[in-house]
Amino acid sequence: MTGEDVVRWRELADGVLIRRYAELDLTVGLVLGDEQALVVDARGDRAQGEELAAAVRAVTALPWQLVLTHAHFDHCFGAAAFGQEPRWAHVNFPAHLERTVDLQRAEWVEHYRASGDRERAEALANTEVRSPNRLVDDPVELDLGNRTARLAHPGPGHTDHDLIVSVRDASVLFAGDLLESGAAPDFGDARPLDWPGTLDVALRGGPERIVAGHGTPMSRRQAAEQRDELRAVAELCAAYSRGGITAEEAVERGPYPPETMRTALGRVDRG
Ligand SMILES: [Zn+2]
Numbered sequence: 162m163t164g165e166d167v168v169r170w171r172e173l174a175d176g177v178l179i180r181r182y183a184e185l186d187l188t189v190g191l192v193l194g195d196e197q198a199l200v201v202d203a204r205g206d207r208a209q210g211e212e213l214a215a216a217v218r219a220v221t222a223l224p225w226q227l228v229l230t231h232a233h234f235d236h237c238f239g240a241a242a243f244g245q246e247p248r249w250a251h252v253n254f255p256a257h258l259e260r261t262v263d264l265q266r267a268e269w270v271e272h273y274r275a276s277g278d279r280e281r282a283e284a285l286a287n288t289e290v291r292s293p294n295r296l297v298d299d300p301v302e303l304d305l306g307n308r309t310a311r312l313a314h315p316g317p318g319h320t321d322h323d324l325i326v327s328v329r330d331a332s333v334l335f336a337g338d339l340l341e342s343g344a345a346p347d348f349g350d351a352r353p354l355d356w357p358g359t360l361d362v363a364l365r366g367g368p369e370r371i372v373a374g375h376g377t378p379m380s381r382r383q384a385a386e387q388r389d390e391l392r393a394v395a396e397l398c399a400a401y402s403r404g405g406i407t408a409e410e411a412v413e414r415g416p417y418p419p420e421t422m423r424t425a426l427g428r429v430d431r432g
Pocket residue numbers: 231233319338347
């Protein structure tokens with residue numbers, strides 16, 4: 162038995178659903194038009210992707226397209242379960258995936274083995290990772306039938322290739338890991354100095370419901386609060402980069418745990 166046995170879709174707005182998993186507190190999405198469905202993120206291995214694909218099929222028989230918000234394994238390694246249908250991602254996604262796929266797999270197989278989750282470790286070890294087959298540079302408007310989903314890259318932030326999905330008729334934004342609900346953002350591949358400005362762009366138009374890549378959906382106010390925290394991190398990283406403060410001072414003053422702050426500082430040059 163796992164927590165996944167009780168996972169349910171939740172309808173956030175008319176025809177906009179989310180599904181939240183115990184594993185890494187991942188949240189994925191489903192947008193239903195009259196003619197097409199759009200799945201937002203694919204989960205972290207082939208078996209997880211198959212679970213999600215079946216869950217989508219339990220809701221709709223519409224043809225689907227898949228959008229991958231970024232190349233971190235938990236969001237995209239399940240993509241093969243969605244077949245040959247369009248798989249959208251940002252133009253920088255394939256290079257990042259190619260550079261990190263073996264590393265990500267090895268690191269997380271090790272993590273699952275160490276935590277006694279042999280089944281997940283094996284599933285991940287045996288997952289064939291699919292690259293996107295539709296690349297987004299300028300924003301793309303996907304016509305789903307009586308509804309449009311807009312795919313756009315608001316700038317570097319959590320990675321150099323985050324893609325957001327706006328469903329404007331429902332005032333919903335899927336932000337990927339540009340936002341994290343209930344946990345500190347992850348800076349492992351981040352561009353800390355750019356991240357707050359990128360979020361300003363992502364939040365333009367004031368969406369009412371914002372789906373973070375992990376955790377519960379956020380309100381506009383909660384998203385703005387996290388943007389402000391990211392701005393504080395950016396300012397500390399900039400001061401550290403200029404040599405104005407030490408790493409210890411930046412860690413001390415940061416809004417996030419020391420480990421998170423150290424990772425963020427490690428992503429800027431010290432001049
Ligand atoms: Zn991520």
